[in-house]
Amino acid sequence: MLLALATCASPALAFEGYYQTKTPYTPQQDPATYAVPPAGFQPIFTQLVARHGSRGLTGMKGDAALYAMWKQAAAQDALTPLGRELGPDILALMQANALLGHGVPGIEQPGYGNLSQTGIEEHRQLAARLLARLPTLFAQVGQDAATAPRQLVTIHSGVDRARDSARFFTQSLLEHAPALAPLLYLPPAPAPYPQGRSPAVRPILQPDGVNRFLLYAHKLVPQTDFVADRANPYSTTYSTTYAATYAASQAYQHYIRTKRLDTLMTPPARQPAAAKHARQVLERLFTPAFLTQFNGGATSYADTGSYTFTSADGKLTRTLKGSGKTAIRSMNAAATTLYALYAIAAGMRHEVKADFSRYMPADDARYYASVADHEDFYKRGPSTTDSAGVTWRFAVALREDFFREVDALAKGDLRHAAKLRFTHAEMIIPLASAMGLQQVLAPLPESTPYSYANNPWRGALVSPLAANLQWDVYRNATGQLIVRLLYNEKETPFQAACDGARIAPGSVFYDYAGLKACYGHVAVQ
Template sequence: MPQPLPLSSMLLALAACASPALAVDGYYQSKTPYAPQQDPATYAAPPAGFQPIFTQLVARHGARGLTGMKGDAALYAMWRQAAAQDALTPLGRALGPDILALMKANALLGHGVAGIERPGYGNLSQTGIDEHRQLAARLLARLPALFAQVGQDAATAPRQLVTIHSGVERARDSARFFTQSLLEHAPALAPLLILPPAPAPYPQGRTPAPPPDGVNRFLLYAHKLAPQTDWVADRADPHYATYAASQAYQRYERTKQLHALMDAPAREPEAAAHARHVLERLFTPAFLGQFEDGRASYADTGSYTFTSADGKLTRTMTGSGKTVIRSRNAAATKLYELYAIAAGMRHEVAADFSRYMPAEDARYYAAVADHEDFYQKGPATTESSGVTWRFALALREDFFNEVDALARGDLRHAAKLRFTHAEMIIPLASALGLQQALPPGTSYNYTDSPWRGQSVSPLAANLQWDVYRNGQGELIVRLLYNERETPFQPACDGARIAPGSVFYDYAQLKSCYGHVAAQ
């Protein structure tokens, strides 16, 4: 029988991992490195008689590199052409080596890191690994009484810590580093970790290999369900609604209506002004003028070979040519993307990209990215009828289903840990009513709207429910969003156990959301 976890070790972990609220030193939008948004010492105590019985979370993967050699290579091609034409400013001359250093860091990302199977673009950075290790330690420290007793018998078997992820490497690795940290702080939990079987594949026209245990695309990659791997035709199938909502969303992403909304900022005069301000610090006006009559374009072509410092890994990367810079605005936007990604790669890249992106310009490009994400991933407008988030309803219901099991007396699960992507975290916030759609005739406005990628879904963003029970079997729930005590949707205020409380009566909460318990 696993031994109870010593309370002293939990308190030490809390002291080691407590962090101040996020102090943004730049405008990185959804690439903002993570920090908890509330001092754990200020969390409200549960009411007398209630003890923690369960916790669950869904977390975005941690800080990562670029997902592929695309905009970085295109921008480097532009820089090389400018160098060949002697069209660089003194600051501009430093840009090319820094882009190349970033490309090398991405090509080799994860090399020599235990737990990273395939080094390269898209992997977690050291910052991303640390984000999940520290998140796990704080979870343990927040609920010492729960984790001290999860090894005890619940009915006839020890309780379980269930872990699932999207199947994408950076989400899988986030789960791995998170659970490794759990076990380092609490080795007695090792026998309790389980990876449930993946839902059976639903292929159209072929039979793919079944996903590994622990993968659940229907919950954690629902924005990209594909006929080749996830096809569901039977309306009676429990995954049908999610699959159908995913297909509707992917059709929406291709609509002219969406792209008209997303492209609106580029049509405003300030787009040209910011692009000019960013680029004329790096390139001569004559060189940039070549964009005006279509004489210039730069693509992610060519091959680059990089070797690790220890000489044990050499990788050659070849561009696809599909990412093309044809305008000043496109060039400045690609540079902003490098500035944003570099914020989470400070262990791997010494280059300071903030010197190429003045703060006022970084704020503008973050605002543009927020504008795009609000309509593409966020609550969008009431006319969109929830198409941007309905595929996340199954994930919302999974949270309720876990607490329903506790209400039935099924205590097998002590925790459920889910690891996913911004494309699921943002829609889930909408599905929970934490973010609101715009009414007809209203447009997203960065100045007036509180919606920000850096707070809605920074790297390692997470939503957590802590569940408590008293001697009468009553259940109450607290929501933490990026580790800040957060109200559920305003319509559920009546479910609070007292006015202003962060704890909600579970029976009233699920009634408010219209949840029907699974049988």
């Protein structure tokens, strides 16, 4: 059960704190404790989907707004001794983000949103552990590369941090097993609708290796994802092959804009605890008189201004200007923004020496993590019992892609030795729900608000940075296929309804035919 991840011994203690989905990755089981496959079964294939690794902030927004607030407090002599240290630390974090990736081979455009060194290592080590877990599979694949080549299929969302995670992962594979190099394969992206047929649609052809329908399905849009029907390429309708996923994506994008979702997500901000924790956090940094200026909503601080940062080697200088669109208008917003910096800094320890836990006491960090979990539960997680799976149905195609790969093996098609997919939390979280993993798919009645007391769903467990799901597939002499699921590298049961497909009571290995029947396997894209 997923809850076991929380009590896993030493690995889970590598990063102490409450970082929610910004929690840096640690494997959740010692590989020495993995179950031994039954006699006569040999590994034939493996596949994974992994979230990108630890990263920086996605843009100069809340950090610049909070720095503007700090500068105003400094001008008014309204900072505590600890508060005086906050501004330089925010500025150091902003500089690290503005220059993130500079000098790192493989990072094409330094700046906000890139992988941190921690994120790079998360994927390099994940690849090394994959090889170590299945040495006979990859040794055989490498030996047969010239005579019976198989493919290591690699796809990603197209977003830089997912693309770079794929690159660092596969680089690590090849460093440890150079014979695999000729087997790497980036399949063509789904072909877009022919340009010129509709003036309203100007599709963008994606590079090889990109598959947004599987790995960015939460944000499918006509400009990028208007895909031709192969049987009728000049039709003015979407491809029937991808129609279900596109429709589910549109339904989800509508859902996240609804007042209904806003009603589900906002209760924590209205509770007394919100004001209590905001005051606890901020009064350690700012004088009470300064904070009272928020009363009545007359004061706000936005991400305005211009900042110039130069790398230590002097080879890169970047000037960034705030958009003014992100504003802090309340104590709660200020404390929540500070929590976001605390959380992101956990995965940037190589780039930023500042310790943001000094500004976010553990009790307050836990509270803000719970608020973020509340929001993600309804926006990306299982949501309510009457939501009809709108938060995860667009990930069914990704789930079915796992089955499709094993189906090919069952038919004797061994072209693929591994399939490696790289994506985002917005896909890992719904995939866990789509798979019905125990203690993950636990929606609540709309009348029962999510809380830590009534639901085990936690973002830090469901989708930490570099979160991953892996299927190892084994075959015996009679052709029987069995599958083991690793969730964040912990042997994990499939949905409870599939217990009958286990090869023995309590086994972590499942008969594939039974597993497929249990999920009612239907190809969806």
